[in-house]
Amino acid sequence: MPGTELFGAEERKEINDVLETGILFRYNHEAQRNNIWKAREMEAEVCKVVGAKYAHAVSSGSTAIQTALVAAGIGVGDEVIVPPFTYIASVEAVLMIGALPVFAEIDETLCLSAEGIRKAITPNTKAICLVHMCGQMADMDAIFEVVREHDLILVEDAGQAMGASYKGTFTGLLGKTGAYSYDFFKIATAGEGGVFVTNDEQAYKFADSYADHGHDHIGSNRGMEQHPIIGFNYRISELHAAVGLAQTRRVPYLVEKNNEHKKWLMNRLANVPGVGFARIPDPDGDSATFLNLLLPDTESAQAVVAELNAAGVGGFNYWFTNMYHFINQWDHFKEMRTAGKLAVQILGAPQDYANLDLPKSQEVIGRLISFGVRVTWTQTELETLANKLEAAIRKAMAAYTC
Numbered sequence: 001m002p003g004t005e006l007f008g009a010e011e012r013k014e015i016n017d018v019l020e021t022g023i024l025f026r027y028n029h030e031a032q033r034n035n036i037w038k039a040r041e042m043e044a045e046v047c048k049v050v051g052a053k054y055a056h057a058v059s060s061g062s063t064a065i066q067t068a069l070v071a072a073g074i075g076v077g078d079e080v081i082v083p084p085f086t087y088i089a090s091v092e093a094v095l096m097i098g099a100l101p102v103f104a105e106i107d108e109t110l111c112l113s114a115e116g117i118r119k120a121i122t123p124n125t126k127a128i129c130l131v132h133m134c135g136q137m138a139d140m141d142a143i144f145e146v147v148r149e150h151d152l153i154l155v156e157d158a159g160q161a162m163g164a165s166y167k168g169t170f171t172g173l174l175g176k177t178g179a180y181s182y183d184f185f186k187i188a189t190a191g192e193g194g195v196f197v198t199n200d201e202q203a204y205k206f207a208d209s210y211a212d213h214g215h216d217h218i219g220s221n222r223g224m225e226q227h228p229i230i231g232f233n234y235r236i237s238e239l240h241a242a243v244g245l246a247q248t249r250r251v252p253y254l255v256e257k258n259n260e261h262k263k264w265l266m267n268r269l270a271n272v273p274g275v276g277f278a279r280i281p282d283p284d285g286d287s288a289t290f291l292n293l294l295l296p297d298t299e300s301a302q303a304v305v306a307e308l309n310a311a312g313v314g315g316f317n318y319w320f321t322n323m324y325h326f327i328n329q330w331d332h333f334k335e336m337r338t339a340g341k342l343a344v345q346i347l348g349a350p351q352d353y354a355n356l357d358l359p360k361s362q363e364v365i366g367r368l369i370s371f372g373v374r375v376t377w378t379q380t381e382l383e384t385l386a387n388k389l390e391a392a393i394r395k396a397m398a399a400y401t402c
């Protein structure tokens, strides 16, 4: 993943600015901080890179999603449609605010499908927590149609898709509110961190207060102002924001390079027997952090993964590993061994969580093999990788078909 690949003098410079003032807190201390405000600068840079009106940096992608849900007006007892393929944080965020997750099917885009969403809608459905997975984006025109038809609130978990876009609009800004992650495995990293984005002024003001115990931040002296709402501490530190700022500046370059490498690999592998690709609804808007192969079925995917592992090439399937991104690995959730079970216990589960029937999602995830795309690959490295990939896939498919 690119964020950790390009890391150097630019990040050190921003951190040193903060260390020289000794002010690690994003608010107050105006006299001592020598006009160094890294969280603010990071937010301005995010707005510039993704064309958002408002951004608010927080402590993680997870807290950014929770903030995005609450700022969009979602709360206790609201049904929120979620995908069964996402990092668990999207589901946790819904539970943490007392809302009820309702699982719908994904499709070959690796994201919730409009058809899946339509089938999961009940009279209590309030919102969709749409997750753009593996650097790609959901099929938005079809999803916008369902959102309009049923008057739903669209919240985006773009934790894995910062810098991806759909027909010119960046993920995170396709709905009412959105969230990016800056954890260590994302396109840009701050170590830990996240950013809430929106074009809606009210939602922004809410998020700005919510992520800091409800302080309204009006006037220069935080702590002596009004507290219109209850919130919590989801603040980012100036040190993390300093790294996040330098990394955000790199995002356009990272996306461009990823695309070059992913497109080259896709062209190169297109005619290898058994190889298909996850559908990219807007190929020009891919953030391209992952190359996502779809094999004919679960068995052939498993055979290919085994061959890739034997050849030391990398590449993984979210089903056959213990990675935490697919509902098959979420027994704790199914059994409600969770801190967020209160609403579910009081209000009743909207679905039989222990026995969810999601055959399309099972089929797609069973067939998926993902590879992290690297920004720093040279042409020689790309060619070596492609040759190894092709050989491993051909070998597995030949054994599999006879």
Ligand SMILES: *Cc1c(COP(=O)(O)O)cnc(C)c1O
Pocket: 060, 061, 062, 063, 065, 086, 087, 089, 090, 131, 157, 158, 159, 160, 181, 182, 183, 192, 193, 194
């Ligand atoms: C990484 C990730 C998160 C969580 O972000 P953190 O910064 O680790 O809290 C949420 N959703 C998705 C889709 C992610 O990939």
